[in-house]
Amino acid sequence: MENRLLHTPEGVRDIYGDEMLKKRFLMEKLESLVSSFGFREIETPTFEYFDVFNREIGTTPSKEVYKFFDSENNTLALRPDLTPGVARAAVKYFMEEGLPIRLYYLGHSFSNRSGLQGKLKEVTELGVEYMGEASVYADAEIVDLAVELLKMAGLKEFQICIGTAEYYKGLCAAAGLKRDAERMLSHHIRNKNLFGTAELIKEMGLDSRIGDALSSLPMLFGEVDILDKALGLIEGIDRPVAAIERLKKLYEILKIYGIEDYVTFDLGLLSRHQYYSGMVLRAYTFGTGEAIIRGGRYDHLLESFGKAGPAVGFTVVIDQLMNILTRQSIPIDMQLNRVLLCFEEEYFAKALTEASKLRSSGAQVEMMKIDRGMDPYAIRKHAIEVNAEKLLRLTGDGLETQLLTQ
Amino acid sequence: MGKNQEDMEYLTFALTKGRLAEKTLEALSKAGLDCREVLDGSSRKLIFTQEENKYRFFLAKGPDVPTYVEQGAADIGVSGRDIIMEENRSIYEVLDLGIGKCRMCVAGFPEAGELLKHHEMIRVATKYPRIARDYFHDKKHQTVDIIKLNGSIELAPIVGLSDVIVDIVETGSTLRENGLVVLEEICFLSARMVVNPVSMRMKAARIRKVIRLLQGVLGK
Numbered sequence: 138m139e140n141r142l143l144h145t146p147e148g149v150r151d152i153y154g155d156e157m158l159k160k161r162f163l164m165e166k167l168e169s170l171v172s173s174f175g176f177r178e179i180e181t182p183t184f185e186y187f188d189v190f191n192r193e194i195g196t197t198p199s200k201e202v203y204k205f206f207d208s209e210n211n212t213l214a215l216r217p218d219l220t221p222g223v224a225r226a227a228v229k230y231f232m233e234e235g236l237p238i239r240l241y242y243l244g245h246s247f248s249n250r251s252g253l254q255g256k257l258k259e260v261t262e263l264g265v266e267y268m269g270e271a272s273v274y275a276d277a278e279i280v281d282l283a284v285e286l287l288k289m290a291g292l293k294e295f296q297i298c299i300g301t302a303e304y305y306k307g308l309c310a311a312a313g314l315k316r317d318a319e320r321m322l323s324h325h326i327r328n329k330n331l332f333g334t335a336e337l338i339k340e341m342g343l344d345s346r347i348g349d350a351l352s353s354l355p356m357l358f359g360e361v362d363i364l365d366k367a368l369g370l371i372e373g374i375d376r377p378v379a380a381i382e383r384l385k386k387l388y389e390i391l392k393i394y395g396i397e398d399y400v401t402f403d404l405g406l407l408s409r410h411q412y413y414s415g416m417v418l419r420a421y422t423f424g425t426g427e428a429i430i431r432g433g434r435y436d437h438l439l440e441s442f443g444k445a446g447p448a449v450g451f452t453v454v455i456d457q458l459m460n461i462l463t464r465q466s467i468p469i470d471m472q473l474n475r476v477l478l479c480f481e482e483e484y485f486a487k488a489l490t491e492a493s494k495l496r497s498s499g500a501q502v503e504m505m506k507i508d509r510g511m512d513p514y515a516i517r518k519h520a521i522e523v524n525a526e527k528l529l530r531l532t533g534d535g536l537e538t539q540l541l542t543q
Numbered sequence: 544m545g546k547n548q549e550d551m552e553y554l555t556f557a558l559t560k561g562r563l564a565e566k567t568l569e570a571l572s573k574a575g576l577d578c579r580e581v582l583d584g585s586s587r588k589l590i591f592t593q594e595e596n597k598y599r600f601f602l603a604k605g606p607d608v609p610t611y612v613e614q615g616a617a618d619i620g621v622s623g624r625d626i627i628m629e630e631n632r633s634i635y636e637v638l639d640l641g642i643g644k645c646r647m648c649v650a651g652f653p654e655a656g657e658l659l660k661h662h663e664m665i666r667v668a669t670k671y672p673r674i675a676r677d678y679f680h681d682k683k684h685q686t687v688d689i690i691k692l693n694g695s696i697e698l699a700p701i702v703g704l705s706d707v708i709v710d711i712v713e714t715g716s717t718l719r720e721n722g723l724v725v726l727e728e729i730c731f732l733s734a735r736m737v738v739n740p741v742s743m744r745m746k747a748a749r750i751r752k753v754i755r756l757l758q759g760v761l762g763k
Contacts, residue, residue, distance in 0.1 A: 254610075255614060294551075294745075296744050296745060298744055328634070328635050328636050329635035329636070329637050329738070329743065330635070330636040330637065331637060331638070332638070332639045333636065355637075358743075358744075358747070359747065401744065401747075403744075421740075421741045421744045421745055422741070422745070423551055423741070423745060424615070425615055425741060426612075426613050426614045426615030426616075426739050426740070426741055427615075427633070427740070427741065428740070428741070
């Protein structure tokens with residue numbers, strides 16, 4: 138037998154049984170949370186024209202995007218993330234009135250990254266996009282939603298880390314840095330490479346004040362007091378000052394939400410993606426080496442689809458969240474109300490009546506024909522395997538109920 | 544499982560096996576993180592715990608260190624810059640330990656220098672295909688055919704497997720003995736301390752302390 142028929146390609150997998158139940162349950166819980174904030178679901182295609190995910194817009198290097206051709210030789214791409222598709226759709230359908238819209242999506246994304254790194258190539262993502270609202274209140278709502286979402290998932294210890302793309306961009310503009318230099322420097326700062334940053338700044342021969350502000354960036358993270366520290370470094374340079382003032386305002390609003398204890402700041406939190414234009418947001422917790430929530434403000438993304446408009450949002454990878462819950466030994470509680478109903482052939486009609494009665498009262502009923510003399514232990518084992526809480530038997534002796542605790 | 548609690552409680556270091564580990568441990572000990580037990584050759588333990596300060600250490604093969612750190616199995620790693628560049632993982636490179644200094648170079652027979660002046664296609668043998676490709680493509684804009692080898696790279700031009708090599712040069716004596724010379728320098732290398740991005744946040748105070756202590760010892 139050819140193994141290819143049984144195995145999945147590297148980086149993709151089957152999800153079934155208990156794991157699938159838990160995943161479904163978690164997704165439903167999170168969906169109901171984002172719906173309660175007024176976000177409405179949107180479904181965009183799994184594949185789109187490659188241009189939707191090009192370098193300026195997308196978050197994934199072109200070589201990691203699965204590409205193929207349609208019958209007219211257009212290049213198509215399996216979506217590496219869902220935001221560009223949602224932005225495209227939003228520009229097309231919603232942006233007429235200029236009123237804010239809240240959208241959420243739940244879908245699969247694909248990235249063709251090199252194998253053997255312990256990372257999946259197909260994952261389920263849940264994301265929210267709040268478009269058409271530029272104020273700091275939109276930023277705050279997104280931060281709050283991230284906090285509520287992680288709490289809803291059952292996490293207790295996590296940190297929301299907030300930065301701003303404007304601080305760095307503003308400093309670079311004040312220093313008159315070219316785009317190449319800006320990128321190179323941002324690479325060092327992103328990697329918290331203190332000496333690399335300092336060296337590069339020395340090489341560039343920047344104005345000493347701006348140079349100092351830039352070289353302190355890798356370590357400019359921590360509690361809210363770093364914002365004042367940053368302000369001290371950049372007095373009189375309008376753009377970065379405005380960026381910090383906005384973060385301070387944001388923090389005041391987060392205090393009203395009562396979630397300031399979850400929040401830390403990191404001005405060196407730069408994204409590789411050019412599209413972030415204001416707040417940048419990450420959530421961190423134990424049990425994973427990566428951020429579990431990524432997002433921020435990207436006011437120029439909609440523009441690349443032909444209509445300018447502010448937007449802020451984030452995405453969480455459900456599969457990663459599931460892994461973390463397992464690693465942190467946090468159970469996903471499920472109420473299934475599931476019944477295994479066994480019957481001997483001659484009592485089929487009676488069993489059917491019983492089943493429909495139970496089903497209409499909300500139970501999940503699995504029927505199973507048994508023969509007289511079948512091993513009761515095997516039946517019980519099967520019932521537990523299918524997560525039944527109750528085992529019913531309909532035989533000559535009447536209806537017999539057995540409660541199963543797992 | 545209790546794994547999570549351990550994760551939170553301990554600060555875990557992944558060190559590169561061999562000479563680099565010795566030098567790193569020396570620096571760490573000087574900085575006050577007592578960890579001499581790790582080097583005790585008689586032990587077969589894979590992981591060493593220092594209960595007093597809740598540090599854990601383990602030794603790994605060089606190229607695996609960035610992997611352990613990226614995945615969060617270790618909070619902090621110490622590894623050569625060559626490996627960090629080659630592996631290209633999402634980890635923070637926070638400190639230059641200034642040990643194990645050397646250079647990444649293009650080397651070959653002196654005549655091969657001519658081949659590097661034009662954009663013609665050449666064959667490059669190396670243990671570091673990513674570094675070699677980035678250098679030739681992005682910096683020199685030269686098309687190259689990269690041949691990945693796992694050791695004794697100097698052999699390649701001698702037996703005609705490649706035109707030049709990209710490799711680490713410390714003193715250059717191996718090259719000289721075989722009639723090869725350094726043709727171009729790609730970058731300087733030394734041991735770096737790398738940190739997992741999540742740990743950097745969740746254990747910020749402890750990691751900052753380690754960085755500060757080491758900076759003190761390194762005189763920076």
